Amino acid sequence: MDLIVIDKIKxxxxxxxxxxxxxxxxxxxxxxxxxGVTTSIIRGFIKQxxxxxxxxxxxxxxxxxxxxxxxxxxxxPGIRPVVEGxxxxxxxxxxxxxxxxxxxxxxxxxAKKHSYSARELLGGDLNLAESFADGSFATLYLxxxxxxxxxxxxxxxxxQMIYVPGDLFSVNPLTAENVExxxxxxxxxxxxxxxxxxxxxxxxVGATIVGSIELIWAGTVTPPRGNTVYRWDYPADGEKAIxxxxxxxxxxxxxxxxxxxxxxxxxxxxxxxxxxxxITRLGTAYxxxxx
Numbered sequence: 004m005d006l007i008v009i010d011k012i013k014x015x016x017x018x019x020x021x022x023x024x025x026x027x028x029x030x031x032x033x034x035x036x037x038x039g040v041t042t043s044i045i046r047g048f049i050k051q052x053x054x055x056x057x058x059x060x061x062x063x064x065x066x067x068x069x070x071x072x073x074x075x076x077x078x079x080p081g082i083r084p085v086v087e088g089x090x091x092x093x094x095x096x097x098x099x100x101x102x103x104x105x106x107x108x109x110x111x112x113x114a115k116k117h118s119y120s121a122r123e124l125l126g127g128d129l130n131l132a133e134s135f136a137d138g139s140f141a142t143l144y145l146x147x148x149x150x151x152x153x154x155x156x157x158x159x160x161x162x163q164m165i166y167v168p169g170d171l172f173s174v175n176p177l178t179a180e181n182v183e184x185x186x187x188x189x190x191x192x193x194x195x196x197x198x199x200x201x202x203x204x205x206x207x208v209g210a211t212i213v214g215s216i217e218l219i220w221a222g223t224v225t226p227p228r229g230n231t232v233y234r235w236d237y238p239a240d241g242e243k244a245i246x247x248x249x250x251x252x253x254x255x256x257x258x259x260x261x262x263x264x265x266x267x268x269x270x271x272x273x274x275x276x277x278x279x280x281x282i283t284r285l286g287t288a289y290x291x292x293x294x
Contacts, residue, residue, distance in 0.1 A: 028206055030037055033070040033257065045073045052148035058082050075151050075255045084232045085250030085286035092157050092271060092290040093249060094283040096262055097150040098143035101179060103277055106138045106265065113142075114180040123187035123263065126165040126232050131195065134202045137268040139290075142186070143283060144174060144261050147286060152255045153262055154285055159196030159203060161245040166224055166233040167191050174210040186263060192216050192224050195252070197239060200292055204265040207254055218254040221244050250286055 016067050035041070045064040049056060056062040060077040067073035086093050102112045110118040111134060121140075122132035145151060169190040172182050179185055190209035195202060207216050215223045221235075247253055271290040283289065 018063065030283045033074070035070075041068070041070060044070055048073075050148075050245040052146075054148050058150075071257045074257060076158060077152070078150055083285040089158075090292040091288050092141070092200070092292075093286050094136050094204065094289050095154050095156045095253075095264070096143055096145055096152070096283070097285050098145045098262065098283045100277060100279055100281045100283060101142040101144045101176070101261065102279070103141040103273060104139065106135055106140055109136065111140045111142070111186075111263075111265075113183075113185055114176070117180070117183055117185075119184045119187040123184070124191070124263070125193050125204065125265075126167045126234070127181070128165075129286045131163075135204065135265045135267055136228065139266045139271050139273070140263060141273075141277070141289065142261060144176070144179075145256065146175075150285065151257075152252050153207060154198075154204075154287070155247045155249050156205070156264060157198050157200065157203065157249045159198045159247055160239055161220065161237045162192060162197055162202075162239065163193075163195040163237065164218070164221065164224075164235045165193040165195075167193065168230055168232070169209075171209055174208060186261065192218065192254075194218070196247075201267040205253065205265070206263040206265070207256065208261040210260040215257045215259070216260075219247075219252060250262045266290075 037044075042065050045067060047056070048070075049064065058078050060079050061067070064073065067076070083097075102114070104112060106121055109121050111124065112118050112120055114265065120132075121135055122129055125131050132270050155263070167190065170188050172178055172185055172189055174185065174189065182188075186206075186208050192207045192209075194205045194207070209216060209251075270293060272293050273290050274288045277289055
C-alpha cells in the first residue's frame with residue numbers, strides 16, 4: 004500500500020477512535036501491578052525503542068512494579084548536568100525540536116502550512132496571550148524512548164496554572180503535519196512562571212494514551228476530563244509561594260507528549276544549537292537572555 008495512503012489512514016483513524024476511553028483504559032493498565040507480565044512488557048518496550056537503561060537510576064526492569072513507574076523512571080544523579088549561568092535557558096526535557104521561532108501576529112508555527120493561536124493554547128486568556136505578543140516559542144516533542152520527567156529551563160516562581168480540556172490526538176510529527184490546531188485543541192496544562200526573562204509559559208500537552216500529567220506542586224492534574232477550563236493562582240512571596248530552580252523537576256508525563264515554552268518580546272535569543280528535528284538533552288543550553 005502506498006505510504007501516503009497509510010499515513011492518511013493513521014491520521015484519519017484518530018478522528019473516530021475513542022480517544023479518552025482508550026486513554027483511560029491504557030492508563031489503568033499502565034498503573035496495574037501485574038508482576039512478571041509487567042516486567043515482560045517493560046523488557047519488550049526497552050527493546051522496541053532501544054532505551055538506554057544504563058542512564059536510569061534503576062536499570063533492572065524487574066525493579067518497576069508498574070509500567071508507569073518505568074515510564075517516569077529517574078536518571079542517575081549527574082547524568083544530565085545543567086548549564087550554569089542566570090542568562091542561560093536550558094532544555095526542560097530529553098526531546099526533539101519540533102518547531103521554534105518568533106510568535107508572529109499571535110500565532111505559533113505547528114508544522115509546515117500550519118499555525119495556531121497563542122491565546123487558544125493558553126486557554127483563551129487574551130491578557131495572558133498579550134504577555135507573549137511578538138515573543139518567542141519552542142516546541143519539544145518527547146518520543147516513547149525519551150526520559151519523561153519535565154524540568155525547569157530557568158529559575159521561576161509559579162504564578163498560575165491552567166487546565167484546558169480537549170482532544171487527545173497523537174502529537175507525533177505525522178499528526179502535527181496533518182491535524183490543524185493540534186496543540187491548541189489537545190488537552191493541556193499551562194504553567195505560568197515569573198522569571199528573570201519576564202513571564203514564561205511552560206505548557207504540557209496531552210496526547211493519545213497519555214494517562215495523566217503530574218506536577219510536583221499539584222499531583223495528578225489530568226484527568227479530570229470535561230469541558231471546563233480550570234485556573235489556579237499562586238502567590239509570588241510567602242510560605243505558599245512555589246519557587247523552582249533551573250534544572251529541577253516540575254512535572255512528568257505518564258506516557259509521552261510535548262512541552263511548549265513561550266517567552267516575551269525581546270527576552271531571549273536562541274542558541275546556535277537549536278535546529279529543527281535536533282535531539283535535545285535536559286540541561287543543555289537552548290537560549291540566552293537578550294542583551
